[in-house]
Amino acid sequence: MKIVIAIVAALALGAVVGAIWVGMNTFERTVVADPYESGIHHDADRRKAQALGWNVAVDEGSLRASPAATLAVTLTGKDGAPVDDADVLFRVSRAGTSRLDGSAKANRAGAGRYAAVLPMNEAGFWDLDVVIRRGGESITVGKWIHVAGEVGEGAHCDAGMRPCAGSAGPVRVVLELSPRPPVPLKAIEATVRVLQDGAPLAGAEVAVELSMPGMFMGENRIAMKSGADGRYTGQGALLRCTSGRRDWLAEVVVRRPGAPETRVRFPFLAAE
Numbered sequence: 001m002k003i004v005i006a007i008v009a010a011l012a013l014g015a016v017v018g019a020i021w022v023g024m025n026t027f028e029r030t031v032v033a034d035p036y037e038s039g040i041h042h043d044a045d046r047r048k049a050q051a052l053g054w055n056v057a058v059d060e061g062s063l064r065a066s067p068a069a070t071l072a073v074t075l076t077g078k079d080g081a082p083v084d085d086a087d088v089l090f091r092v093s094r095a096g097t098s099r100l101d102g103s104a105k106a107n108r109a110g111a112g113r114y115a116a117v118l119p120m121n122e123a124g125f126w127d128l129d130v131v132i133r134r135g136g137e138s139i140t141v142g143k144w145i146h147v148a149g150e151v152g153e154g155a156h157c158d159a160g161m162r163p164c165a166g167s168a169g170p171v172r173v174v175l176e177l178s179p180r181p182p183v184p185l186k187a188i189e190a191t192v193r194v195l196q197d198g199a200p201l202a203g204a205e206v207a208v209e210l211s212m213p214g215m216f217m218g219e220n221r222i223a224m225k226s227g228a229d230g231r232y233t234g235q236g237a238l239l240r241c242t243s244g245r246r247d248w249l250a251e252v253v254v255r256r257p258g259a260p261e262t263r264v265r266f267p268f269l270a271a272e
């Protein structure tokens with residue numbers, strides 16, 4: 001009974017952590033970079049961005065830790081229309097170290113999109129400054145972004161060790177489990193990104209079903225909550241296998257209106 005209470009408490013905590021995490025993605029970080037470097041004050045910049053109606057959206061969905069990561073933002077103006085003729089520079093860094101500092105001028109990719117290739121070798125949260133110059137105006141917008149780890153593909157990707165991607169028809173799914181590897185009887189956080197024909201699919205009914213191949217371990221289904229950009233999150237837990245097995249299967253089930261149910265399977269190993 002004690003264990004069950006602990007799991008329930010852990011799951012409740014997980015939900016809170018999940019909510020905070022989702023909230024972070026839209027959080028406007030207060031930029032504390034040296035104001036002399038750019039000669040501008042960032043609080044003032046935020047007000048200026050508001051007055052100009054400029055909005056910067058980071059394309060986090062396609063951002064992966066890599067020596068050559070592609071970082072892209074979309075810049076829109078007052079009426080939500082894309083702003084195509086700005087000069088944009090990215091500065092990236094991680095808290096507590098200058099080792100990973102980087103910067104690059106972004107290329108105009110059209111439709112308000114600006115992209116650059118930068119070394120961003122570590123998965124996790126990064127600080128991003130987007131320096132925008134346009135028509136005599138210059139502002140720096142601070143963002144707090146999440147960089148996903150390297151994604152593995154196919155049947156040999158262990159979803160207990162890293163994010164794994166798989167496809168079924170037009171639907172592509174990326175599954176991340178946390179902690180890595182998942183520990184039996186402890187809360188597991190599952191994050192699923194769903195794409196359809198390459199575009200984020202929002203508003204689908206998504207679940208993660210946990211099972212052990214060839215051995216009934218009880219119904220174990222994580223109902224996923226829909227977030228932004230085709231991202232779905234949920235919390236669950238694994239039972240401990242009495243036979244000592246650690247090989248599990250996470251099956252991502254996607255239901256879309258007017259389409260057959262889609263299933264993508266991800267094998268993984270749990271911790272001892």
Ligand SMILES: [Cu+2]
Nearest residue numbers: 212215241245
């Ligand atoms: Cu078992």
